[in-house]
Amino acid sequence: LAKTTQPISMDSYEGQEVNITCSHNNIATNDYITWYQQFPSQGPRFIIQGYKTKVTNEVASLFIPADRKSSTLSLPRVSLSDTAVYYCLVGDPTLMNTDKLIFGTGTRLQVFP
């Protein structure tokens, strides 16, 4: 079961690019990597998901190196509204193994004006 490690907190300023790295050293072959965003007292919200290399959508990019032991969520030009907790989740997609779903400790991102 892949466990994840993330920085506890990060600070940034509006307009900057933010990169949050998640370590998952014992990721399994069938595991995907998913990132969620959570605002206070709200449920987490899906941001992006990937298996290898790079994935980009309208809000973020996800970089996954060849060994897949880590991943980096990249938020371009953050704004104050990006202040939230970001979770890295590693999950097994195979129908044969519905394993426990472990969210990481989360990274608390604070964006300053």
Place this chain on the structure above:
Amino acid sequence: DSGVTQTPKHLITATGQRVTLRCSPRSGDLSVYWYQQSLDQGLQFLIQYYNGEERAKGNILERFSAQQFPDLHSELNLSSLELGDSALYFCASSVRLAGDNEQFFGPGTRLTVL
């Protein structure tokens, strides 16, 4: 709005009591997940149901139980409540069985045990 609904939004009760939290998944989603989030524990996976059957268990206490009904809504039952059970309880749903796919979270039920 994720399409997942949870009731009630807030629940205040006393130690030793029993409560039931309800979740209605998005239309068409067969998987329902329950999570507990307290200040000191982060987001903890409790249990998953798929199309009425229990499919995965996390750190769920024996005092807690859940079920998913034929109409796919789910209930989480918490009994013999303790002060430490005070937390936000989230329900999430997804289309498929497995854990790789996008989960849609409800707004949560805030449980306060006095």
